[in-house]
Amino acid sequence: MSEKTAREKTIAAHYAELNKYGENGEYERALKTANKILGVAPHEFLAFYCKVVCLLELSRFDEALTQINKNPEYLQNLVFEKAYCYYRLNKLNEALKTIESNDGNLDYRTKELKAQILYRLERYTDAYSIYQEAVKNTDDEYEEERLTNLYATMVYLGSDKMDNFEELKEPTYELCYNKACMLINLENFLEAEKKLKQCEKMYLEKLEEDDDITEEEADIELALIRLQLAFVYQKQGRIKEAQALYTSNLKLKLEDIALQSVASNNIVCINKDQNLFDSKKKMKVALNESLVYKLPSLQRKHISFNNAILNYYINQTEQCEKICQDIISKWPELAANVNVLRAFNLVKVEKIDEAVALLEKNVNSDKLYINLCIAQLYLIMGNKLEACKVLENIGEETYKPGIIGALTTLYLGIGNESKALEVFEKAVEFYKRNKVESGDLSVLYKQAAAFHIRNGHPQVAANSLEELLLVNKIDKKISAELVLAYAQFDKDKSLKLSKDLPSVKELSQGLDLESIQTLAPVAIKKSPGVKPDSQPGTPRTEESKKRRNKHKKRKGKLPKYYDPNAEPDPERWLPKYERTGYRKRKDRRSNKDVIKGSQGTSSGQSEQYDFSSKRIEDYSSSPANTVSPSPRGAHNKQQAHQKKANQKKKNRRR
Numbered sequence: 001m002s003e004k005t006a007r008e009k010t011i012a013a014h015y016a017e018l019n020k021y022g023e024n025g026e027y028e029r030a031l032k033t034a035n036k037i038l039g040v041a042p043h044e045f046l047a048f049y050c051k052v053v054c055l056l057e058l059s060r061f062d063e064a065l066t067q068i069n070k071n072p073e074y075l076q077n078l079v080f081e082k083a084y085c086y087y088r089l090n091k092l093n094e095a096l097k098t099i100e101s102n103d104g105n106l107d108y109r110t111k112e113l114k115a116q117i118l119y120r121l122e123r124y125t126d127a128y129s130i131y132q133e134a135v136k137n138t139d140d141e142y143e144e145e146r147l148t149n150l151y152a153t154m155v156y157l158g159s160d161k162m163d164n165f166e167e168l169k170e171p172t173y174e175l176c177y178n179k180a181c182m183l184i185n186l187e188n189f190l191e192a193e194k195k196l197k198q199c200e201k202m203y204l205e206k207l208e209e210d211d212d213i214t215e216e217e218a219d220i221e222l223a224l225i226r227l228q229l230a231f232v233y234q235k236q237g238r239i240k241e242a243q244a245l246y247t248s249n250l251k252l253k254l255e256d257i258a259l260q261s262v263a264s265n266n267i268v269c270i271n272k273d274q275n276l277f278d279s280k281k282k283m284k285v286a287l288n289e290s291l292v293y294k295l296p297s298l299q300r301k302h303i304s305f306n307n308a309i310l311n312y313y314i315n316q317t318e319q320c321e322k323i324c325q326d327i328i329s330k331w332p333e334l335a336a337n338v339n340v341l342r343a344f345n346l347v348k349v350e351k352i353d354e355a356v357a358l359l360e361k362n363v364n365s366d367k368l369y370i371n372l373c374i375a376q377l378y379l380i381m382g383n384k385l386e387a388c389k390v391l392e393n394i395g396e397e398t399y400k401p402g403i404i405g406a407l408t409t410l411y412l413g414i415g416n417e418s419k420a421l422e423v424f425e426k427a428v429e430f431y432k433r434n435k436v437e438s439g440d441l442s443v444l445y446k447q448a449a450a451f452h453i454r455n456g457h458p459q460v461a462a463n464s465l466e467e468l469l470l471v472n473k474i475d476k477k478i479s480a481e482l483v484l485a486y487a488q489f490d491k492d493k494s495l496k497l498s499k500d501l502p503s504v505k506e507l508s509q510g511l512d513l514e515s516i517q518t519l520a521p522v523a524i525k526k527s528p529g530v531k532p533d534s535q536p537g538t539p540r541t542e543e544s545k546k547r548r549n550k551h552k553k554r555k556g557k558l559p560k561y562y563d564p565n566a567e568p569d570p571e572r573w574l575p576k577y578e579r580t581g582y583r584k585r586k587d588r589r590s591n592k593d594v595i596k597g598s599q600g601t602s603s604g605q606s607e608q609y610d611f612s613s614k615r616i617e618d619y620s621s622s623p624a625n626t627v628s629p630s631p632r633g634a635h636n637k638q639q640a641h642q643k644k645a646n647q648k649k650k651n652r653r654r
Contacts, residue, residue, distance in 0.1 A: 011037055011044070018050055027054045037419045045074060052081050061085045076102070087113065090293045108138055112146070119153055123294060128153040144172055151178035155185055156296075176223060189232050194478045220256055224248045227263050234266060243270055258294040260284045265303045273313045280314065283307055301331045303336065312345055318346050334368040340373050352381050368397045372586040384410050388419075399430045408451060411489050424451060449481065458488040 014037045031054040037047035048071065065085040068078050075082065079102045086095035091316035099114045106114070115130035131150040138146070147169065155178060203225065207218055210514040224631035230245035246263045254260055271279045286303050295303075304327050311320035324338045324345075339362045343355035343556035356377050363370045371394045378387040388410050391403055398404075402428050411420040449461040462485040465478055479501055486494035533621065566596035571579045 007040060008305065010040055011292050014040075015046075018047075022050070024058075027057045030054050031058070045077070049078070052078065056084065057080065059088075061088045065089070076356070080107070080113060083110070083113055083117070083642070087117055087120075092117055108134060112149075115149065115153075119149070120293075122156075124153045124156040128157060130627065144175070148172070148174045148178060149157060151175060151182070154178075155181045158185065165414075173206060173221075173225075176202055177228070178227065184232065184235075187235075189235050193232050193236075196225055196232065200225045200229075216255070219252050220254055220259070221589070223252060223254055223256075223259055227259060230263070230447055231266060234270065238582050239270055243267065246270075257285075257288050257290055261288060261291050261295065261303065262299065265306055268306055268310060276310070276314050283310055292418070301327065301334060304330075305334060306342075308338070308341055312341060315348065317349055336362060336370065340370070343377065347377065347380065352377060367394060370399075384414055388414075392423075394432075399427045420451070449485070453485060458485045461485045 014033050018030055018033045020036070021027070021033060031051060034047050034051040034054060037044055038051065038349070040048070048067075052064050052067060055061075055067065062085075064432050065082065068082050079098060083095045086092070099110060099117070101301060111130055112134055114135070115127045118124075118127040118130070126149065133147060133154060135143070135146050135150055146609050151168065168175075168179055174632050176195060176199040180192050180199060183189075183192035183195060190206070192416075199220065203221055207213060226245050226249055226260050232247075233239075233242035233245065247265050250260065264285040265520055267282050268279045268286070271282075283306070284456040287307060291300060291303075300361045304323065308327065310319050311317075321342060327338050328335050336430065339358060343359050346352070346355040346358065356374055359370050359374050359377070363374075366412060371390055375387040375390045378384070378390065388407055391407055391410075392398055394403075398407075407423045408420040411417070411423065439463060449465045451461075453461045462482060465482040466484060477495065483494050483498045483501065486497060604628040
């Protein structure tokens with residue numbers, strides 16, 4: 001047999017061995033066998049490919065990547081494997097470059113890996129396009145996994161890609177879960193709650209059918225569903241239910257750090273400025289370093305911001321400022337909210353001027369919100385006038401009903417009534433000029449009219465009510481208010497307008513007078529000068545007077561043996577022991593000759609038990625001066641037995 005034939009036989013035997021190990025999942029042995037083949041035939045590509053696959057299965061990604069880079073001649077055929085190594089090592093940009101450098105000839109699995117990399121890089125639109133294409137053009141056993149990934153990308157795309165939301169399939173609990181996440185993203189929390197409960201039911205049914213699922217895997221999947229349900233409860237304001245679910249699932253000590261982090265962060269949000277020690281512990285879990293690769297940036301930035309707020313609550317002002325600076329450098333879109341927190345952090349250390357200056361620099365980012373915060377800071381300083389100036393200089397936002405109400409309240413607090421009136425006048429002019437016909441206008445006119453009537457300006461109030469009547473001609477309440485306003489300065493016009501109001505007959509139409517008369521009278525609070533059995537201004541009838549006269553006062557009872565001729569005792573109001581003829585009753589127990597002990601000792605034993613005559617020196621010289629517990633129960637029994645024996649002796653003598 002030639003050397004070449006023997007070599008081929010050896011390689012064939014090793015390949016058979018390699019195939020057997022691969023089928024059994026014995027990748028360590030398979031790796032050794034692949035190395036044996038490469039030792040005999042160094043350029044055997046199939047053996048090299050098997051070696052790389054074994055390293056991937058054993059999660060030795062660095063080693064696999066090194067082997068691929070050492071053999072660049074095989075790179076064209078190992079694009080997927082190289083990109084997958086980078087992906088698992090969290091080097092997402094390098095993974096994407098590897099795929100895009102060979103983008104002309106990609107198989108379906110490499111395209112799906114690219115979609116997954118794009119998803120992790122938060123390029124959701126690109127990932128969605130690839131998954132959508134893969135779902136349309138492939139038909140194999142992995143269809144449900146592709147749909148799951150497609151739905152996962154749709155969660156982050158918003159309502160744009162959800163036109164056919166109702167048509168989305170949900171045969172598995174994973175698809176049902178992702179559909180629930182879409183509903184949460186659309187803030188449809190009631191439907192999301194139903195979908196999550198359906199999802200949990202589907203998974204429990206799967207557990208009954210599938211015995212291969214371990215208890216740990218089941219706990220993780222159920223915890224994922226239940227923690228999402230807890231978030232839905234939290235958004236609905238059902239805080240106790242949410243907190244119970246968070247706490248119970250965290251007790252499971254799940255290995256998935258992402259789940260622990262999200263649940264811990266949400267508990268910190270529930271705690272707010274309470275249970276700060278618990279919040280501090282939970283925040284440590286939420287800030288795990290490995291979460292950079294496990295949570296999207298949206299969740300990570302919210303966790304960081306919550307950490308800054310927590311440090312503000314626990315008075316760690318320097319740490320709070322440091323975290324805020326870090327958030328602004330990583331996520332500039334959060335600058336407006338973070339700067340507000342920084343400003344209030346400065347207020348804590350009594351640097352209010354610096355806080356105002358900081359907010360004024362960032363006023364363009366969110367004009368209304370930042371200006372309201374500046375006004376609040378001026379109010380903290382007690383400077384109401386500056387707060388008013390800020391609220392008056394925010395453009396069209398100044399004419400919102402809430403801000404108008406705040407301005408009038410502040411000006412009245414200062415005592416500047418004319419300025420408060422001016423605020424209303426400017427607001428009315430603004431709404432007239434811009435021809436606003438929304439609900440805000442009617443609210444504003446009502447506020448203005450009420451304010452002017454309270455402050456003794458019925459003419460201005462009448463103008464506001466007339467404008468309001470033009471918008472809402474049907475409302476008779478406005479007409480009635482206008483009649484009352486005109487009655488204060490133009491009685492003729494008031495009388496004319498009152499004719500348009502409904503008559504008493506029209507108002508009383510449909511009322512059951514008999515039922516009103518039979519109703520129990522309402523209890524009326526007594527007022528000075530009003531008698532209890534009549535309403536103010538109601539004259540009494542003859543019948544009521546007679547009924548009242550029937551009730552006569554009873555005569556008081558006289559004491560026993562009362563003598564009307566005798567003068568009453570002048571000391572009758574004093575207690576007996578203070579009267580002159582009072583004698584203290586003699587106490588039989590005051591006789592000191594008879595002394596009885598706890599067991600009925602006679603007077604002959606008085607000296608034995610009378611310690612008042614003994615001196616301290618006599619007691620201290622006694623040999624029994626140590627303190628020890630006395631057996632009181634045994635002593636009592638002994639005396640009882642002695643008593644019985646004496647009694648028996650007496651009986652015998654008789």
